[in-house]
Amino acid sequence: MKQKMNTRQPAAVFAPDLRLIPGRIRGYLGYMMKLLGITAHPDDEVGAFGGSLLLYRSRGVDTHVLCLTPGQAATNRGQARSDEDLAAIRRAEFAAACKILEVSGAQVLDYPDGGLCRMDFYSVVGDLTRRVRILKPHVILTMGTEGAITGHLDHAMASLFATMAFHWAARTDMYPEHLSEGLEPHRAQKLYYCTASFVLPDRQPVSPPPATAVIDVAQFVETKIRAAQAHQTQAPLMQLFSKTLRRFGAVELFHLAAANRPSTMAPETDLFAGIEDK
Numbered sequence: 001m002k003q004k005m006n007t008r009q010p011a012a013v014f015a016p017d018l019r020l021i022p023g024r025i026r027g028y029l030g031y032m033m034k035l036l037g038i039t040a041h042p043d044d045e046v047g048a049f050g051g052s053l054l055l056y057r058s059r060g061v062d063t064h065v066l067c068l069t070p071g072q073a074a075t076n077r078g079q080a081r082s083d084e085d086l087a088a089i090r091r092a093e094f095a096a097a098c099k100i101l102e103v104s105g106a107q108v109l110d111y112p113d114g115g116l117c118r119m120d121f122y123s124v125v126g127d128l129t130r131r132v133r134i135l136k137p138h139v140i141l142t143m144g145t146e147g148a149i150t151g152h153l154d155h156a157m158a159s160l161f162a163t164m165a166f167h168w169a170a171r172t173d174m175y176p177e178h179l180s181e182g183l184e185p186h187r188a189q190k191l192y193y194c195t196a197s198f199v200l201p202d203r204q205p206v207s208p209p210p211a212t213a214v215i216d217v218a219q220f221v222e223t224k225i226r227a228a229q230a231h232q233t234q235a236p237l238m239q240l241f242s243k244t245l246r247r248f249g250a251v252e253l254f255h256l257a258a259a260n261r262p263s264t265m266a267p268e269t270d271l272f273a274g275i276e277d278k
């Protein structure tokens with residue numbers, strides 16, 4: 001019997017300038033791929049992987065961000081008169097930033113800012129695992145276990161929760177109550193931590209994971225700065241942030257923390273390299 005020709009052409013689809021042509025291409029690789037980013041505070045989504053959210057959206061990927069806290073313990077508080085006030089303002093700023101980043105699903109959960117390391121590990125991971133099983137992302141991005149560039153403990157905890165949700169969402173012996181509710185185990189294919197090529201002076205020590213993926217986001221730097229500016233309560237930080245982005249923001253660095261296929265480390269320039277539609 002004549003074999004059906006494989007019409008997929010990986011070499012072509014990984015071309016860096018591949019853009020979604022509305023109405024003609026369903027999505028990246030011709031399929032609707034999904035990317036989920038998990039962060040701790042409103043504004044982390046910009047600094048951690050704002051350029052990659054824009055890049056993969058431009059390639060037809062369905063992008064989502066889950067932010068664990070509404071950031072009510074921030075030092076910069078704008079006009080907010082209470083924690084509740086600040087939480088409400090920062091939720092709105094997060095929504096505005098995610099709109100600029102063209103994120104299709106953006107949600108701020110209600111965990112306490114500055115308090116993630118005292119939360120019940122099993123139940124927070126269970127919450128994230130449920131969301132992973134519902135959304136079924138192909139790739140998950142989060143911050144590094146060191147706490148990303150600032151070493152914030154909430155970043156470290158977001159990383160640990162997201163890491164275990166990545167692993168446990170795939171297992172039939174974890175949170176079986178989800179399965180009795182009709183959800184299915186979901187095995188995301190890759191987990192990345194955002195990382196950096198420098199550390200900040202005068203901070204608690206951070207040991208960032210080595211970069212294994214370098215993503216070219218040069219064309220999105222200005223949009224990323226606009227998304228950062230949507231976080232108006234954090235304006236005092238934004239001048240320095242924008243300056244740093246213009247200087248170093250042409251690439252975003254990631255560490256491949258886990259993948260569904262055993263492999264040795266290989267440098268990557270595409271977070272969706274090798275991802276299959278399943």
Ligand SMILES: [Zn+2]
Binds near residue numbers: 040044
């Ligand atoms: Zn943060």
